[in-house]
Amino acid sequence: MTTERLHLYDTTLRDGAQTQGVQFTTPEKIRIAQVLDALGVDVIEGGWPGANPTDSDFFATAPATRATMAAFGMTKRSGRSAQNDDVLAAVLNAGTPAVTLVGKSHEFHVRTALGVPLDENLDNIRASFAHVVASGREAIFDAEHFFDGYRADPAYALACLHAAFSEGARWIVLCDTNGGTLPGEVARTVEAVIASGIPGPHLGIHTHDDTGHAVANSLAAIEAGARQIQGTLNGLGERCGNANLVTLIPTLLLKEPFASRFHTGVTEDALRGLLKASRTLDDILNRVPARQAPYVGGSAFAHKAGLHASAIAKDPTTYEHVDPARVGNERIIPMSNQAGQSNLRSRLHDAGIEVAPADPRLSLILTSVKDRESRGYAYDTAQASFELLARRELGLLPRYFDVDRYRVISERRRNAKGHIVTVSEAVVTVQIGARRITSFHENVHTPEEADQGPVHALSRALAADLGELQGYIDDMRLTDFAVRITDGGTEAVTRVVIDSEDGQGRQWTTVGVSANIIDASFDALIDAITWKLVRDRAPVPA
Numbered sequence: 157m158t159t160e161r162l163h164l165y166d167t168t169l170r171d172g173a174q175t176q177g178v179q180f181t182t183p184e185k186i187r188i189a190q191v192l193d194a195l196g197v198d199v200i201e202g203g204w205p206g207a208n209p210t211d212s213d214f215f216a217t218a219p220a221t222r223a224t225m226a227a228f229g230m231t232k233r234s235g236r237s238a239q240n241d242d243v244l245a246a247v248l249n250a251g252t253p254a255v256t257l258v259g260k261s262h263e264f265h266v267r268t269a270l271g272v273p274l275d276e277n278l279d280n281i282r283a284s285f286a287h288v289v290a291s292g293r294e295a296i297f298d299a300e301h302f303f304d305g306y307r308a309d310p311a312y313a314l315a316c317l318h319a320a321f322s323e324g325a326r327w328i329v330l331c332d333t334n335g336g337t338l339p340g341e342v343a344r345t346v347e348a349v350i351a352s353g354i355p356g357p358h359l360g361i362h363t364h365d366d367t368g369h370a371v372a373n374s375l376a377a378i379e380a381g382a383r384q385i386q387g388t389l390n391g392l393g394e395r396c397g398n399a400n401l402v403t404l405i406p407t408l409l410l411k412e413p414f415a416s417r418f419h420t421g422v423t424e425d426a427l428r429g430l431l432k433a434s435r436t437l438d439d440i441l442n443r444v445p446a447r448q449a450p451y452v453g454g455s456a457f458a459h460k461a462g463l464h465a466s467a468i469a470k471d472p473t474t475y476e477h478v479d480p481a482r483v484g485n486e487r488i489i490p491m492s493n494q495a496g497q498s499n500l501r502s503r504l505h506d507a508g509i510e511v512a513p514a515d516p517r518l519s520l521i522l523t524s525v526k527d528r529e530s531r532g533y534a535y536d537t538a539q540a541s542f543e544l545l546a547r548r549e550l551g552l553l554p555r556y557f558d559v560d561r562y563r564v565i566s567e568r569r570r571n572a573k574g575h576i577v578t579v580s581e582a583v584v585t586v587q588i589g590a591r592r593i594t595s596f597h598e599n600v601h602t603p604e605e606a607d608q609g610p611v612h613a614l615s616r617a618l619a620a621d622l623g624e625l626q627g628y629i630d631d632m633r634l635t636d637f638a639v640r641i642t643d644g645g646t647e648a649v650t651r652v653v654i655d656s657e658d659g660q661g662r663q664w665t666t667v668g669v670s671a672n673i674i675d676a677s678f679d680a681l682i683d684a685i686t687w688k689l690v691r692d693r694a695p696v697p698a
């Protein structure tokens with residue numbers, strides 16, 4: 157059966173750059189363009205040349221891509237010709253094969269934001285697209301506020317679309333700029349646009365997520381006939397973001413009615429790189445990946461409840477809508493107070509520990525997990541701490557070292573130049589086999605330096621000298637440290653969760669709980685080091 161082509165248009169580098177708190181550098185934009193190209197999108201909108209130095213630099217140094225590169229700008233301003241509009245000239249001068257111009261299609265915005273007569277806006281759209289088309293570029297019209305405009309004055313909104321289309325625009329993109337439209341209305345409006353004479357294969361959809369419906373609105377537009385979908389990686393974008401391509405792409409490839417009616421430029425193989433593409437963007441933005449992101453989130457295929465884990469062990473399709481491997485994700489059966497023996501045996505198996513179903517120690521481990529969770533621990537993320545707990549109950553945890561004592565002091569004072577600094581000192585004494593080792597670490601930092609401080613000093617002192625074990629932990633690094641005040645039964649306690657990684661690319665999470673934040677951190681640090689020693693099969697010191 158032949159399928160119809162859907163075109164994916166990415167605007168991470170333009171609308172995504174309008175996300176509050178996001179500021180890409182040129183090298184970052186280049187890297188993201190390469191990720192998008194490898195994924196298989198059709199168009200990469202690189203930014204607005206002339207609007208800021210980064211976007212101009214990007215187009216000057218843009219990587220060669222299989223995807224079509226588009227420069228973004230706006231229709232010409234009133235009072236000058238398209239040829240003499242310097243903003244439009246900068247967009248065309250970027251020399252991209254495609255040019256996207258945003259223009260008004262809502263009479264309220266023409267009157268209020270532009271302050272020009274309605275006919276003049278139509279003339280500006282026509283003149284702009286005639287100019288872009290004459291320059292030999294693929295011309296794309298982003299009809300701003302189209303759905304609101306159509307609701308207010310359908311004839312005028314449609315006239316704006318036809319002004320661009322009649323001058324040769326290849327794509328007419330209906331924008332839900334304020335993100336307030338719902339799927340039913342999107343579908344009806346797209347059908348009306350097609351009925352007005354703009355065929356579906358020339359229609360695109362650009363949605364925002366202000367009601368949480370950006371993806372649903374895009375799908376509604378496709379079902380109604382639109383054939384280009386605009387969106388961003390991880391749903392970046394102005395305010396609440398744009399339609400998330402990381403959600404849309406697998407939906408279009410794996411879900412009906414889309415999978416059997418359409419195809420895109422994304423191959424099955426590239427789809428398996430989806431999680432990596434999403435995480436690369438998080439890495440660049442220094443963001444913690446959203447656990448509950450559809451398809452690619454760390455929890456997207458995490459089966460926490462005992463009943464789920466039990467059925468998953470029999471057949472994963474019982475609780476999974478797609479195979480996680482198809483999007484590069486994996487199944488997790490976490491441990492927690494919601495778990496049963498199926499979760500437990502699955503986690504132990506992942507850790508290389510086989511325990512027979514009837515082994516009474518399974519109940520002891522479960523009881524211990526549930527008891528500790530009631531005191532504030534959380535093992536569904538801290539899988540490494542869970543593994544150590546289980547090994548302890550099973551008598552499989554080597555005794556690598558004992559901590560005799562630690563001391564931490566934090567002092568705020570003025571340094572010799574009169575600047576305020578915080579000095580954190582930590583001393584740790586450990587017993588390793590027959591040796592007793594005392595290590596010291598001091599850091600001096602400004603009050604704003606969040607990655608320094610007493611816990612940092614403590615972790616450095618602890619990892620400074622572990623005798624013959626030192627070689628096993630030298631490549632270890634703490635990557636995240638999260639503190640939460642939680643209700644541990646009768647009173648509030650502090651839960652510290654630490655993420656670590658090593659030179660082999662392994663990442664693991666540990667947890668510590670105490671009324672005292674330093675104690676909680678210390679326990680999580682000890683678990684982090686111990687897990688690394690267990691995984692590296694370090695010999696127990698004599």
Ligand SMILES: CC(=O)SCCNC(=O)CCNC(=O)[C@H](O)C(C)(C)COP(=O)(O)OP(=O)(O)OC[C@H]1O[C@@H](n2cnc3c(N)ncnc32)[C@H](O)[C@@H]1OP(=O)(O)O
Pocket residue numbers: 174204206207208230231232233234243258259260269270271300333394
């Ligand atoms: C819906 C969207 O997300 S569209 C993309 C929006 N993105 C951005 O705005 C980011 C990049 N923008 C910028 O760097 C700047 O706004 C620039 C360089 C484009 C323009 O800067 P300035 O010349 O200082 O203008 P400013 O940003 O204050 O206002 C925009 C002007 O463009 C006009 N304008 C807005 N849309 C259009 C349009 N589609 N066609 C023609 N003119 C327009 C406005 O009426 C306003 O004109 P005015 O100054 O005469 O009132």
Ligand SMILES: CC(=O)C(=O)O
Pocket residue numbers: 171258298299300301331332333334362364
């Ligand atoms: C063009 C665009 O980004 C919008 O209308 O939302």
